[in-house]
Every structure is written in structure tokens, then in C-alpha cells.
Amino acid sequence: MLQYVARRLLLLIPVVIGILLVTFLMKALIPTDAVTAIYSGTLSEKDAAEAIATLRAKYHLDLPWYQQFYIYVRDLMSGDFGESIRLRKPVMDELGYRYVNTIILTLAALAIALVVGLTTGILAAVKRNSWLDVTATTIGLFGISMPAFFFGLLLILVFAVWLRWLPVVPRGTMALLLPAVALGLIEAAPISQVARTSMIDVLGRDYIQAARARGASEFALVVRHALPNALIVVLTLVGLQIGNLLGGAFIIEAIFGWHGIGELAVNAIEWRDFTLTQAIILISAATYLVVNLVADILYAWLDPRVELNS
Amino acid sequence: MMAMQQIETPQTGSPKNVQPLLRITGLTTEFRLEGGRRLQAVQDVDLDIGAGEILGLVGESGSGKSVFAQSILRLVQPPGQVVAGAIAFEGRSVMDMSARELSRWRGRDVGMIFQQPQSCLNPVRRIGWQVAEPLLLQEKLSRKAAWAGAVDLLRAVGIPAPEEKVLAYPHQLSGGQAQRVMIAIALALKPKLLIADEPTTALDVTIQAQILELLRESCRMLGTSLLLVTHDLGVVARLADRVAVMYAGRIVEEGPVETMLTAPAHPYTQGLIGAAPQLGQARGVRLKDIPGTIPDLSRLGAGCAFAPRCDARAGQNLESCTLSQPLPVSIRPRHRALCFAAKASSAVSPCEISP
Numbered sequence: 001m002l003q004y005v006a007r008r009l010l011l012l013i014p015v016v017i018g019i020l021l022v023t024f025l026m027k028a029l030i031p032t033d034a035v036t037a038i039y040s041g042t043l044s045e046k047d048a049a050e051a052i053a054t055l056r057a058k059y060h061l062d063l064p065w066y067q068q069f070y071i072y073v074r075d076l077m078s079g080d081f082g083e084s085i086r087l088r089k090p091v092m093d094e095l096g097y098r099y100v101n102t103i104i105l106t107l108a109a110l111a112i113a114l115v116v117g118l119t120t121g122i123l124a125a126v127k128r129n130s131w132l133d134v135t136a137t138t139i140g141l142f143g144i145s146m147p148a149f150f151f152g153l154l155l156i157l158v159f160a161v162w163l164r165w166l167p168v169v170p171r172g173t174m175a176l177l178l179p180a181v182a183l184g185l186i187e188a189a190p191i192s193q194v195a196r197t198s199m200i201d202v203l204g205r206d207y208i209q210a211a212r213a214r215g216a217s218e219f220a221l222v223v224r225h226a227l228p229n230a231l232i233v234v235l236t237l238v239g240l241q242i243g244n245l246l247g248g249a250f251i252i253e254a255i256f257g258w259h260g261i262g263e264l265a266v267n268a269i270e271w272r273d274f275t276l277t278q279a280i281i282l283i284s285a286a287t288y289l290v291v292n293l294v295a296d297i298l299y300a301w302l303d304p305r306v307e308l309n310s
Numbered sequence: 311m312m313a314m315q316q317i318e319t320p321q322t323g324s325p326k327n328v329q330p331l332l333r334i335t336g337l338t339t340e341f342r343l344e345g346g347r348r349l350q351a352v353q354d355v356d357l358d359i360g361a362g363e364i365l366g367l368v369g370e371s372g373s374g375k376s377v378f379a380q381s382i383l384r385l386v387q388p389p390g391q392v393v394a395g396a397i398a399f400e401g402r403s404v405m406d407m408s409a410r411e412l413s414r415w416r417g418r419d420v421g422m423i424f425q426q427p428q429s430c431l432n433p434v435r436r437i438g439w440q441v442a443e444p445l446l447l448q449e450k451l452s453r454k455a456a457w458a459g460a461v462d463l464l465r466a467v468g469i470p471a472p473e474e475k476v477l478a479y480p481h482q483l484s485g486g487q488a489q490r491v492m493i494a495i496a497l498a499l500k501p502k503l504l505i506a507d508e509p510t511t512a513l514d515v516t517i518q519a520q521i522l523e524l525l526r527e528s529c530r531m532l533g534t535s536l537l538l539v540t541h542d543l544g545v546v547a548r549l550a551d552r553v554a555v556m557y558a559g560r561i562v563e564e565g566p567v568e569t570m571l572t573a574p575a576h577p578y579t580q581g582l583i584g585a586a587p588q589l590g591q592a593r594g595v596r597l598k599d600i601p602g603t604i605p606d607l608s609r610l611g612a613g614c615a616f617a618p619r620c621d622a623r624a625g626q627n628l629e630s631c632t633l634s635q636p637l638p639v640s641i642r643p644r645h646r647a648l649c650f651a652a653k654a655s656s657a658v659s660p661c662e663i664s665p
């Protein structure tokens with residue numbers, strides 16, 4: 001198992017280098033460089049030229065690209081993500097707590113998605129073609145075709161504006177409730193569908209019939225025998241879905257005013273704050289990599305058929 | 311069904327007052343096909359299995375053997391359903407058992423093994439977990455005791471290094487080992503009846519004999535009755551005390567193995583024996599397959615399902631074959647056949663044959 005993890009980590013090295021290169025090169029692709037953007041129109045031409053030169057030197061924009069890349073990676077290694085051009089403070093000061101907020105939102109949404117998705121999916125499979133199955137499938141179809149931001153606005157409209165159960169701009173844990181539910185329920189739909197399909201498939205397998213023949217109750221068949229097999233399929237989906245979840249979180253944060261990196265990203269792009277944008281992209285990519293790694297390791301751990309040594 | 315009992319009872323060899331381990335009467339299992347048609351995979355089957363007996367059930371593929379075997383344990387899943395008949399196990403009605411009673415009965419009193427041992431083991435659970443399950447759930451043993459029990463069971467069915475094999479996963483076993491594991495699970499609680507549905511068909515030829523020997527020996531030691539489903543008459547000749555032949559969902563002939571193989575009464579049984587390599591040669595019969603194939607069970611006519619393929623009917627030009635179902639004829643004690651052309655042997659007076 002350790003060997004397997006080590007091998008997966010080794011395979012990540014080229015990916016990480018790729019991500020570093022892309023985020024580094026991003027600023028070369030932005031039409032105006034950020035320093036020019038900040039000062040254009042605000043200072044006299046001579047002062048501006050001077051200030052720009054100083055700042056260019058500060059951000060090493062005057063060096064050849066490979067040296068810039070070296071400095072970029074070296075600074076990252078020492079935990080220095082640079083200074084935000086707009087906020088005039090280390091990027092990490094702002095990014096740190098916002099990153100935690102985004103993770104909290106994503107995990108809460110994932111928990112809701114798993115609980116709702118698995119329960120409805122499994123029940124629908126066990127009581128196939130019952131009213132419960134039909135209802136769950138129909139609602140699931142809506143969920144799959146509805147964009148997260150639309151569902152979010154709908155929730156605000158119903159619970160904050162019409163029913164007045166929640167303030168439109170809530171604080172504290174209440175502030176987490178609506179965005180997590182919005183994101184979680186949207187992602188519950190595909191989980192429910194996959195859980196239902198794989199559960200139906202597994203329940204028809206020979207080993208389920210064999211277990212039934214040796215006296216396993218229908219409950220034991222579902223929980224002890226079928227579920228572990230169906231979960232493996234669901235896990236694969238969830239690993240892929242985390243990307244959606246993060247992307248969805250960016251939009252949902254902006255709608256609900258949740259101070260996560262999604263909200264910050266929108267601002268950073270508006271400000272043309274390239275150090276901030278760079279750091280946000282880097283940290284999102286890194287999160288995505290780690291999540292996929294964890295999903296793969298879980299998968300190998302759950303499914304004994306995955307050959308750990310090849 | 312009623313007619314059969316009236317004819318059968320006075321002539322069966324076993325004394326009337328001795329209750330068989332399993333008595334099946336009039337069992338009928340039906341599948342509802344798409345478009346509303348019904349397929350009766352098992353039709354009006356009567357069969358007894360005695361304590362400690364090995365009963366061979368033979369027939370071509372598609373004749374309903376597996377559905378019959380699963381019907382006995384009430385394992386048939388929708389769209390299939392047992393629509394008629396009674397199953398009595400030691401006098402208890404299996405059809406009337408609650409889900410709970412059924413679970414207990416399946417775990418303790420009967421066991422079943424299947425044709426594809428590897429697909430019958432849960433791929434994500436360790437072998438030991440699966441072998442220990444009946445001990446854990448039915449016997450309520452502690453985890454530790456159940457695990458130790460699993461090691462002992464694996465040793466008893468001839469798995470080498472059982473202490474290590476309990477930790478293995480099914481995909482790490484060969485087919486023969488997987489079937490040994492299935493036997494260990496099925497016999498874990500020393501059931502009174504074991505149903506083996508083509509237990510060696512999917513295995514390597516060299517392994518088949520070992521597995522059959524293991525089955526016979528284990529059942530003999532535990533006093534367990536064995537219903538051995540197979541399409542191989544050679545297997546039946548070696549192991550079975552009694553043979554039942556199934557065709558298109560019906561038991562067309564049934565009797566002790568000696569008389570069934572040497573003096574079969576039903577043209578279908580005669581055909582099967584003629585087609586079986588070792589048996590046919592031993593009897594000096596030229597090897598030949600029965601021409602034609604099993605009919606579509608959802609489109610059966612009123613007459614005998616075997617009639618279109620039947621030599622005897624062609625020879626004697628029997629009208630009734632295509633018009634009505636034959637009733638059972640007693641050939642000799644404990645030997646009966648479902649055929650208009652079958653004759654009772656001279657030792658016993660012939661039964662009435664309804665036209």
C-alpha cells in the first residue's frame with residue numbers, strides 16, 4: 001500500500017511542474033502587465049515611468065523568463081506566495097482564511113450530497129419502481145439539469161424572501177446553511193443516480209444470490225454484501241465530482257457572499273492582481289490533485305482487485 | 311398431480327409412513343415475460359428426497375434444472391415466481407415460512423452451491439469473512455471463534471494453508487479452490503440437504519473428479535442429502551443413488567440409478583444415455599445426439615413437450631402424444647416415467663394410461 005502511494009506521488013511530479021509552468025506563464029498572456037495597469041492614468045508620465053520601473057524590479061519583471069521562473073518556484077518552496085499588488089500585503093494573509101472557508105463549504109456540501117445521494121439512491125434501488133424510486137428519479141433529473149447558481153437564487157427567494165426563515169445576508173453558521181444546501185443538493189443528484197444504478201447491478205450478481213441462499217437477510221444482503229461493491233463505483237464518481245464541487249463553490253460563494261477563494265478570485269481578476277490570481281489558481285489546482293490522489297488511494301484500499309504492485 | 315399421487319403411492323418402494331426429508335408436490339414456477347407471455351420453467355413437479363440420499367437431476371441445458379433448484383429454496387427472483395405447489399421439509403411447509411424463518415432455514419438446514427463458484431464469492435470481502443458469515447450470523451459465534459471456525463472449515467475441504475487463505479480475496483483463488491470454499495460455506499452448519507447446481511461444469515476436467523469426491527465424502531460424513539444437478543450422466547452414474555430426468559420443466563422419468571441407466575423407459579432418457587460417451591459405449595449403443603432442440607418453454611402446446619423429437623412416437627404413431635399430457639406410468643417399484651409409449655415392466659402390473 002505504501003509503495004502504491006509512493007508511486008502515485010512520484011507520478012504527480014511532472015503534473016506539479018506543469019501547473020507551476022502554466023501559472024507562471026499566465027501573466028505573460030495577460031495583455032497589459034499588472035504594474036502598468038495599476039499606474040496608468042493616475043500619475044504624470046515621468047513619475048509613472050519611474051514607479052513602474054521600481055515595481056518591475058521588485059517583481060523581477062526585468063529578468064529573463066527562466067530566472068523569473070526560478071525565483072517564482074524558490075519563493076513558493078519557502079511558502080512565499082508573493083504580495084498582492086492591490087491589497088499590498090502577502091497573498092497568504094488573505095488567501096489563508098478564505099481557503100479554509102471554501103474547504104468548509106465544500107466539505108459541508110459534500111457531506112449533504114453523500115447523505116442525500118446515497119440514501120435516496122440505495123432506497124430507490126432496493127424499492128425499485130416504487131413511488132419512492134419514481135419520485136427520487138424525477139427530482140434527480142431536475143437536479144442534474146439545474147445550474148448551481150439558479151438553484152442558489154431559488155433557495156434565497158424561497159427561504160429568505162418568501163418564508164423569511166433566514167435573513168437574506170445571514171451571519172455565522174447560518175451563513176453556511178443555504179450555500180451548503182444549494183451546492184450539496186445539486187451534487188446529490190448524480191450521486192443518487194449512480195448509487196441506484198450500481199446498486200441494482202450489484203443486487204443482481206451471483207454472489208448476492210449465493211449469500212441469500214446461505215441465509216443472509218435482505219437487510220444483510222444490502223448492507224453487508226451489496227453496499228461495499230456499489231460504494232466503489234460511487235467513490236469513482238465522487239472523486240471526479242470534487243472538481244465540479246469546487247467550481248460550483250466559486251459561483252455559490254459569489255451569490256451568497258461567503259468569503260471563500262471563489263469570491264476572492266472574482267475580485268482578483270477584476271483588479272488584474274496577477275500575484276493573487278496566480279496563487280488562487282495554484283492552490284485550486286493543488287487541492288484538485290490532492291483530492292484525486294486521496295480518491296485513488298481510497299479506491300485501491302476498498303477494491304482488492306486493484307493490483308497494488310503493477 | 312392428484313392422479314399421480316393416486317397411482318404412485320401404493321407402488322413406491324419406500325414405506326408409506328416414513329416421511330422423506332424433502333417432499334415436493336406440484337411445484338410450478340413461472341416467469342412473466344415482456345409482452346405478458348408466461349414461461350413455465352418448472353411444471354407440476356413431484357419429487358421426494360430421502361435422508362442421506364444422493365439424487366441426481368439430469369437434463370439438457372435449458373430444461374429448467376436451475377430454476378427448479380432455486381425454487382426449492384424460494385430463491386427465484388421477480389419476474390419469476392413459484393405459482394403452485396407445496397414444499398415440505400421434515401413436514402414443515404417451506405412455502406408458508408416467513409422471511410425470518412426462511413433465512414434461518416436456508417442457513418441451517420439447507421445449503422446450495424452453484425455453477426460459477428468464482429462469481430458466487432463477494433469480490434471485495436476476504437474468504438475468511440465469507441466462510442465465517444454463517445457462524446457469525448446464524449450461530450452467533452464471536453468474531454474470533456467464527457474466524458477460527460472458518461480456518462477449520464477450509465482445512466476440512468482440502469484448501470492448502472488455510473490460515474493464509476482466509477485472508478485471500480476471491481480473485482486470488484482458482485476455480486477449484488473457489489468451489490471448495492463454496493462447499494465449506496454451504497456445509498458450515500451441517501445442513502440436512504445440499505443442493506449442488508452443476509458444481510463441476512465450469513471447472514477444469516482434472517479438478518472435477520476431486521470436487522465430486524469431496525462432495526460425496528462430505529455429505530456421507532455429515533449424513534447430508536445431496537440434490538446433484540448436472541447434465542453429465544457419467545457423474546450421475548458414479549455418485550447418485552437415484553436419478554430424475556428433467557425435460558422442458560417436467561420430471562419425465564425418475565428411478566433408482568441401476569434401473570434408470572440400464573433399462574430407461576422414457577425415449578428422452580434413452581436418448582440421453584445414447585448420447586453419453588462412457589455410458590453409451592458400455593452398453594454398446596452407438597453414440598448419437600438427440601436430434602432437435604428443447605422447445606421454447608413459453609410456447610408449449612397441449613401435448614408432450616418431447617413429442618416433436620421423439621423416436622418412439624414416430625415409430626408407433628401415437629395420436630395422444632401431441633394432444634394431451636401423459637400421466638405417470640409406474641415402470642417398476644420406485645421407477646416411473648411420464649410417457650404414453652412407456653411400458654411397465656412385467657414384474658408389475660401396468661397402470662392405466664389415459665388417452
Ligand SMILES: Nc1ncnc2c1ncn2[C@@H]1O[C@H](COP(=O)(O)OP(=O)(O)O)[C@@H](O)[C@H]1O
Nearest residue numbers: 341349351370371372373374375376377378607
Ligand atoms: N430470469 C429469467 N427470466 C426469464 N426466463 C428465465 C429466467 N431464468 C430462467 N429462465 C428460463 O427458464 C428455463 C429454464 O432455465 P434453467 O433452469 O436455467 O435451465 P437449466 O438449468 O436446466 O439449464 C429457460 O427456458 C430459461 O430461458
Ligand SMILES: [Mg+2]
Nearest residue numbers: 372375376508
Ligand atoms: Mg442450469
